[in-house]
Amino acid sequence: MHILDIKPETVFQALSESTRLRIMRLLCVTGEEACLCEFVDALLEPQYKLSRHIKILKQAGLLSTLKDGRWVYHRLVTSSEYLQQLHTSIIMMTDYEGFYQEDIKRFNQRMFIRESGRCRVGVQNTKLLEDNIKNKTDRS
Amino acid sequence: MHILDIKPETVFQALSESTRLRIMRLLCVTGEEACLCEFVDALLEPQYKLSRHIKILKQAGLLSTLKDGRWVYHRLVTSSEYLQQLHTSIIMMTDYEGFYQEDIKRFNQRMFIRESGRCRVGVQNTKLLEDNIKNKTDRS
DNA sequence: AGCAAATATGCATTAGTATGCAACTATGCA
């Protein structure tokens, strides 16, 4: 699917959900690529949830994917000026409550355990993740 | 409502619908402000539909409104760098089928009949509007 | 006061989206 075949509203639609914006912001700010388990440890959201949101970002032409064994790396598509402009907008978004910053902090910690720049383990923050999910259901 | 109080996902959500993108694109490209009846004549969409979409854009902090008698003028909010960056993105969006351009053409024609820079009439393209709505229902 | 015109909105219907759970596929390694 060429970028020109994707409607602008599809791109903004992909950016209209908070979890997907967290993924995009993380990649825009760090300039990194990451696999699913690294996203799980950074955002503390269940793996199936992030997997589906990443799929939507891919279908909107915002992410591309590289498979490496069991791991699948996701990175920003930067091939058009239009998308680069959008990345700038995303970086300029407010982070009033500092939530994006917390994602980035956990992400950087997670990146430390890479070996030769590759992820070699699965989800690490299992405990943190469960606590995070529990807190949310308690609040609702 | 201050711009900082509006969540980024709300802004992108507002931009995720095609009619609302047409409104935004029109204002970004022309730099104009316009009232509802002018939008109706430019986009050839029913008045109640555009009224509601404009409301959503307002609530997302993308448009501001100035009332002048029976007419209500809508313009872009440009008070933050973040929004200006978004406007640039919107101008850079693809217009593969030339639909945005058609809106702008009809809009410019409509602007000709302003008096002293103010709209003094209601919907003009009643016939065009009805044809447009009819074509859509025929296709579905 | 009363009417006409510009804009806004309540309601019902339809369509689309997000999520949790559980089951599935795919891959590397012993």
Added chain:
DNA sequence: TGCATAGTTGCATACTAATGCATATTTGCT
């Protein structure tokens, strides 16, 4: 070959959003 692990997806459910119709509101004008 079998198992553990990284990632994906079908299904049911709950929620949210878009639309058309009709009606309401606001304002200027006579």
